[in-house]
Amino acid sequence: MDNKGKILVVDDDRLVLATLTHGLSQAGYEVIDADNGDDAILLARQHRPELALLDIRMEGKSGFDVAAYLREYCQIPFMFLSAFTDEATVSQVKKLGALTYLVKPLDIQQIVPAVEAAFANRAKAPSLAQAPAPVADAPVLAPAPTVPAPVVAPIPLKAVPPVVAPVVTPPAPMPTQATFEEMAPVAVSVPAVSSNPLEATVALAVGIVMHRHSLTRQAALDKLRHQAQQENRSVEALCDRLLGAQEVLAGLGSI
Secondary structure: OOOOOEEEEEOOOHHHHHHHHHHHHHOOOEEEEEOOHHHHHHHHHHHOOOEEEEEOOOOOOOHHHHHHHHHHHHOOOEEEEEOOOOHHHHHHHHHHOOOOEEEOOOOHHHHHHHHHHHHHHHHHOOOHHHOOOOOOOOOOOOOOOOOOOOOOOOOOOEOOOOOOOOOOOOOOOOOOEOOHHHOOOOOOOOOOOOOOOOOHHHHHHHHHHHHHHOOOHHHHHHHHHHHHHHOOOOHHHHHHHHHHHHHHHHOHHHO
C-alpha cells in the first residue's frame, strides 16, 4: 500500500493509541505514536510528520502545550481528540488554530475520512506545513507558554460524532460541515453489566488483559480497577470501552 503521509498520534490512553495507530496504518499512513507530551515533541522534531492528532488532557504537557510547540517551532498542522467539549476547551482549540476537533469515543472508520480531508485541504490551501522549517535548536517547552499571537484560522472539516462502544453496526455516515460554535457536549450511554465483576463484560476484559500482559485473573482485574480509578470511571464502563476497541481492531481487516 502506498504511503499517504506521515502522522503523529499522541494519547496517554494506550488502548486508544494502539487502536488509532493500527487503523491509520491499515489505511496507508505512516504513524508515529507517543503517550505523553514530552515524547511527542521530541518525535515531531525528529520525524517531521505532516499532521498531528493530539489528545488534550494528559499528565505532564497537555495536548494544548504540544500544539503550541508544533505551531510555533515545527509548523506542523494538528487536530485534537478529546471527550471534553466545554466552552473553555473549545475556545482554546480555536485559539490555537486546530484543523478540527474530534469528540471521543472515536470510531477509526470515521477518523480516517477526517484525516484524508485534512490532507486534501492542505494540498488546496496554504497551511502551517508550508511555513519555513524551524531552526535545529528550537527549545523544548518546559512548561509551554500560552500563545497569544494570531493563529491560522481553523479549516472546517466534517465533525466526527461519538460512537457508543462496542461498535457492532456499520458506522454512521459523516455529518455535514460543522463549525466549532455548533459543537455541544454529547452524553455517552454505558450499557448495564452484571453485578459480578468476573462475569460478562468484565470477565471478557479480564481475559484480554491476562493474555496481553501474562497476568493471573486477579492481577488482571486489579489492573483494570486501577486504570478505572485513574480515569474516574467504573470498572464496568472501562471494560465495555476496552471490548469495543477490541472489536474495532478485529474488524479493521476490511479497511
